[in-house]
Amino acid sequence: MIKIIGLGLWNEKSMSIEAMEEANDCDVLYAEFYTSRLIGLRSKEELVKVLGKDIKFLKREEVEVSQKFILDRAKKEKVGFLVAGDALTATTHIDLVIEAKKRGIEVKIIHGSSIYTAAAGLAGLQIYKFGRSCSIPYPQPGFKVESPFEVIAGNLKQGLHTLVFLDIQPDKLMTANEAMQILLEIGKKKKSRILDNKEIVVVARAGSDEAVVKYGKIKDLIEMNFGEPMHIIIVPGKLHFKEKEYLEFCR
Known part of the structure; x- marks a missing residue:
């Protein structure tokens, strides 16, 4: 399974209780902050601390390069993909959902507040x-x-x-x-x-x-x-x- 989790607009406190619970339920977490950012987040470590899990922070080019690897893991584990704002406002995130569905991988969307x-x-x-x-x-x-x-x-x-x-x-x-x-x-x-x-x-x-x-x-x-x-x-x-x-x- 892969979960696309929207974190909201500002910092680690912006995420919903549902977003936090769904992230905690994941076996592995990835995050990308190039399409939008949590500007009020003092450091990436703050998000790690709140969720209590390690997070792999991806650079822009890594999302496309790592897509196959991420989806391969999602076949066997619960993978969380954390994004600022709402879950599906960026084309990159839509592409990830499309590729997951093509592979028969279950997709869950957790919405966040949107600009x-x-x-x-x-x-x-x-x-x-x-x-x-x-x-x-x-x-x-x-x-x-x-x-x-x-x-x-x-x-x-x-x-x-x-x-x-x-x-x-x-x-x-x-x-x-x-x-x-x-x-x-x-x-x-x-x-x-x-x-x-x-x-x-x-x-x-x-x-x-x-x-x-x-x-x-x-x-x-x-x-x-x-x-x-x-x-x-x-x-x-x-x-x-x-x-x-x-x-x-x-x-």
Whole structure:
């Protein structure tokens, strides 16, 4: 059996009782924190201590390379695969489930709190009004991805909100300020001013006691210090009057 276990948003205390019990029931535990991270986790040892079991922490490339080995073990043992956030929001985790089912391995999913719903809730935005989400990567030399801007523009045309994920690298996490600068530069290159005076939402450290939610124009927010990561951006579409009322408390 393989269990995909979502740990929630912030630290070792974010996991549900069910997640803890299911992890304790496993013979072996693996964890990956490259698709998302428990930023409030002071050290990997804290998670090991709470669960009372050794955990093999996998790097990004190791998940794909070790997939066969992990599934071979799941044929004979109860294997737990720990992830930050919810269990199946990353394509990598879906792939693991698909391959397990192909091999006739029993799969159990233990859900955790997700940034998809947490960010929307913190911003007072109605979840059914969100369109396609997007991610902003760090620009590479001579190359800058423009698709996030295009996704946002497409959603705005339909009056839909956009959840914008920020790049996660082994040695750095993109800030909302960096992301806003990238979006403005793409807009300038495309000769589009749709975001120049657009009011957006920045959510920082969702799931923690130090969560921050700020609403305002990019030109104002880009100068703010939102503190430690992780950050995420929401570009609102057409706002319901209740959404407007809530967001006024986030200025």
